[in-house]
Amino acid sequence: MNDASEGAVIVQIDGRIAEIGLSNGALNLVTRALLRSLNKAIDQLETQADLRCVIVHGLAARAFCAGSDINEFADIFADASEKKILFEDMVLRRLARLPMPTIAAIDGPALGGGLELALACDLRVCRAGVTLGLTESRLGGLAGNGSLRLTRLVGPARAKELLFTGATIGAEQALAWGLVNRIAENGSALPAARELAKAICARGPLSNRFAKQLVDAAQDQPLDAALSLSTVVQQKIFDSRDLHEGVAAFFAKREPEFLGR
Template identity: 70%
Template sequence: MSTSSPQNHQPLVTLRRDGHVAEIGLSHGPLNLVTRPMLRDLNTAISEVRGLADVRCVILHGGSGRAFCAGSDIREFAHLKADASEQKILFEDMVLRNLALIEAPTIAALDGPAMGGGLELALACDLRVIHENATLGLTESRLGGLAGNGAVRLARLVGPARANEMLFTGAIIGAQQALDWGIVNRISNGSALEAARELAAGIGLRGPLSNRFAKRLVNASLDRSLDDALSLSSRLQQDIFDSADLREGMSAFFAKRDPIFEGG
């Protein structure tokens, strides 16, 4: 399916389902540049996915583009100054937050470069799979710009020293360095999208309630005090023990069969 879009332009983002996996594909030319219309379509797709209770994993990919996403369309900057927050910053931040708030695990499949705002999109996902020849970077300092959302998420992922180096230099790094630094989870010597689909299929077989709660706890470990995060852990574990999924998992274990989880 395609996301809803004004009649005066083709959808810049696609959405398809394959069982319990949803795929959001960027479809904005060879570079998939971030523009306001593209962000609008992306936000619509995210909203649709968040309304699908049976989705157990979401993949974000660059479609047929040469790049996963090469960053913002600089042409949009020409008339932005005092109204930049209203016209770009706050809206873009909302879309990235909405992407990060998808309850199911999310995977960014990077078959081409992910630069600037493109890497920010990938960093808003839980996992990242990269093609061995793909590159990435928060390159805004090369233009005198700032990767605001990306700076925060990257620092939480790799620590301040490595984040500072990437931000201060605008460095573009390869797949192996990205893996060594913990920016990506896996390198694929074939299609990153196919590798992401394999990973998503495995995630889809696990307890969906368990995975949604695990995502909440990992995020809480970064956002809350230790005591608050552990208190949330206790509450969510009780919810798990109250769930039908755990009963099904135990029954399947003793019957030596694969569990059939319903997500409740």
């Protein structure tokens, strides 16, 4: 396992799975330091073709991430776009655009900017009893990118209710609404996320990366453009060695050994 510490984030790589551990105090508040560290972690991981899954988690903190550090707000009122909004949105968009599947392992509250961070991941695994919410309206604030990503997951009516009231919901309700994918009923979300990552890693890495592109395209692009993309990536799949390996393994009744090419 390779470990690298970058300020408020610790990156660990174990084989084909990378973990980004948030390490910014007991609540893992979203600060400029955390965002800079997360951005550098993304720099490190996004070009590693051998990585098949990335897990984001809160290490041993009380919260996965309890949102923005409001102590920083006094310095940014006049220049919020320059000092916070644009950079934070860029980092979250880069996280969302990592080419490999990503999982948020949520073992403590994910609130405000913390839930926005989790929403930028492809999948969310939650410990039972954890609370989640975009609570910015309690301070007269707004979850910008989180409002959009939340709506795509739970629909406009539920998203508006959470945003308008600043309410939090439990893991069970979040699962019923489609906000999280799984609940770790018998302990920490991190081991459950690792098991899910192992299952992902056992499948074709090219297939998973292209599947991520197509699912995102289904939401972001007109249908005809997304269908054109599906044709292109399907051809790449049929040109790949991995598909031939998968077929050979099927007939030989053995596990395939995918190489990602």
